[in-house]
Amino acid sequence: MVRIPITMCHGINPNGDYPLTAEHLEKLVKIAAEMNFSSINYDQLSQWFRGEGKLPSRPIMFDFDHPVKSMRYEMHDVLAKYGYSGNLFINTGPLDELYSKSMPPPHLREIMTFDEIGQLMESGWHIGAHTVTHPNLSQLSLEDPSGEKLRAELEQCDETLKKHLGITPQDFAFTGTSWSQIAEREVKRRYRFGRLWIVGTEYQVDGETMRYADLVGVDGLDEADGGPPMAARYITKNSHPYRLPSMEIQRSLIYAPDAFRRYLEGAL
């Protein structure tokens, strides 16, 4: 069975126990290139799910969340050097804020401009939706059981991306490690896929804490490295399209080059 590894990160972030610099990202991306992986986007994934398209023999997905400037520069440049492109999920609130006042000089600006996002698209990056204000979806489901607030968030996010980039996003990334049945219902109405984020073994679901593996219906015990069962870490034909995994780079699970290599080997 085809297993697709999928990584996630929020751009350059040199802080914390697992700092992500362009140099570190390149160490990992280079491993994928040496192992002959080819990056794919959500259009290819969708065709494959529907049985219509063939994937490259070793597919990988490089996912990114948030419209921060390093996506256009460091992240893009490292991926492009090895012939890869990414999938970027955009929460539009920071863009609304950026354009609500006079544009700061580039060295003080942390958020991408729409022009820079357009440049990513031109170089083959795929764009998805990630709400406006980035609410905790587990918490929001308790505050607004009707789903009205989230519906408005999704609508507004899509409208902003349509207005400035000319695209209607077809794919969604859930915010943080939060999920709810209400959110999934709303996401299903608008998008082809919903993607989750693996940073450990737990998730916030409908106001409770739950094992990630239970949320995605994968059997087996959590692993000694602090993550869910191996089978839960890859996209397969059996993956729930609205509960796709992604592996955070800035955690112990795949940060070290050896751990990253083992993750890719697990797909073969």
Ligand SMILES: [Zn+2]
């Ligand atoms: Zn996010």
